[in-house]
Amino acid sequence: MSIEVEHLSKTYGQQKALNKVSFKINKGEIVGFLGPNGAGKSTMMKILTSFIQSSEGSAKVSEYDVATETKKVQQIVGYLPEHNPLYLEMYVREYLDFNAGVYKVPKSRINEVIELTGLTPEAHKKIGQLSKGYRQRVGLANALLHNPEVLILDEPTTGLDPNQLVGIRQLIKSLGKEKTVFLSTHIMQEVEAMCDRVIIINKGEIVADKTLKDLRDQKQQTVVVEFDYRVEDAFLKALPKVTSVVNTHDFVYEITFSTSEDMRSHVFDFAHDNKLKILQLNQKNASLESLFRELTTD
Numbered sequence: 001m002s003i004e005v006e007h008l009s010k011t012y013g014q015q016k017a018l019n020k021v022s023f024k025i026n027k028g029e030i031v032g033f034l035g036p037n038g039a040g041k042s043t044m045m046k047i048l049t050s051f052i053q054s055s056e057g058s059a060k061v062s063e064y065d066v067a068t069e070t071k072k073v074q075q076i077v078g079y080l081p082e083h084n085p086l087y088l089e090m091y092v093r094e095y096l097d098f099n100a101g102v103y104k105v106p107k108s109r110i111n112e113v114i115e116l117t118g119l120t121p122e123a124h125k126k127i128g129q130l131s132k133g134y135r136q137r138v139g140l141a142n143a144l145l146h147n148p149e150v151l152i153l154d155e156p157t158t159g160l161d162p163n164q165l166v167g168i169r170q171l172i173k174s175l176g177k178e179k180t181v182f183l184s185t186h187i188m189q190e191v192e193a194m195c196d197r198v199i200i201i202n203k204g205e206i207v208a209d210k211t212l213k214d215l216r217d218q219k220q221q222t223v224v225v226e227f228d229y230r231v232e233d234a235f236l237k238a239l240p241k242v243t244s245v246v247n248t249h250d251f252v253y254e255i256t257f258s259t260s261e262d263m264r265s266h267v268f269d270f271a272h273d274n275k276l277k278i279l280q281l282n283q284k285n286a287s288l289e290s291l292f293r294e295l296t297t298d
């Protein structure tokens with residue numbers, strides 16, 4: 001077991017941030033920790049990385065107790081904090097070199113992490129000169145310096161533009177081939193793009209813990225289609241196994257089907273038969289989306 005949390009609670013003064021949270025993460029899994037702002041995600045991650053103490057309950061990372069075996073935990077975990085504290089005046093290489101000294105890792109590792117995180121073209125620059133996406137890579141490179149078994153990443157993609165997002169997601173996914181990854185996000189698509197499993201947290205409590213495969217197998221899907229012209233909802237509702245049609249804006253429709261079979265080809269045929277052009281056609285995991293909405297709205 002890589003991460004094991006049992007009945008863990010955390011109170012800040014009067015504020016209960018975590019309430020009897022329990023979950024387990026196996027070695028090699030990429031697990032998304034999904035929840036709205038204020039749900040308790042960062043608090044959980046700070047406890048798992050031994051930065052703060054829980055008020056109640058226990059947690060272990062690779063069998064080490066986060067409350068008592070702090071040093072061991074920090075050796076085994078690579079942590080990207082929510083507000084990644086970087087020294088903007090330092091050069092990328094200098095910053096990593098400094099931290100390599102702190103962690104006592106060989107200097108040769110610096111080039112390895114620079115390469116691994118795609119920082120090579122930017123490595124000679126000051127951190128303050130980098131885009132947000134590259135700063136995030138510096139944070140990841142730093143978290144990877146001591147080659148940890150477990151990566152704990154707090155909202156690793158927040159604030160990135162769409163291109164940077166794709167790059168960081170690919171990087172995290174590839175890191176996940178060798179490591180256990182526990183990453184927080186408030187964005188569902190993020191979980192779909194990267195994770196094997198999702199743990200949903202709301203108001204300090206775990207409200208769902210499911211594999212993405214199970215969610216996909218739930219017989220539901222939404223196809224988002226954009227035509228070049230308006231279509232009556234009623235025509236789209238005549239497609240097989242449709243449960244709802246929503247005209248979200250302009251000529252964009254979200255069609256939900258009660259089947260896991262890919263329905264995009266039916267939509268394509270519909271467009272062809274009605275002499276419509278398709279401007280976009282995508283499939284969404286309706287199960288995760290509806291689950292998240294259902295569980296995190298009052």
Ligand code: ADP
Nearest residue numbers: 012015017035036037038039040041042043044
């Ligand atoms: P998330 O990361 O999911 O947005 P947090 O773990 O940061 O959530 O916060 C959970 C709750 O705990 C929030 O209500 C937040 O305001 C509160 N909180 C977090 N840190 C502190 C703190 N240092 N002192 C008091 N309250 C805090």
Ligand code: MG
Nearest residue numbers: 041042043082
């Ligand atoms: Mg947070």
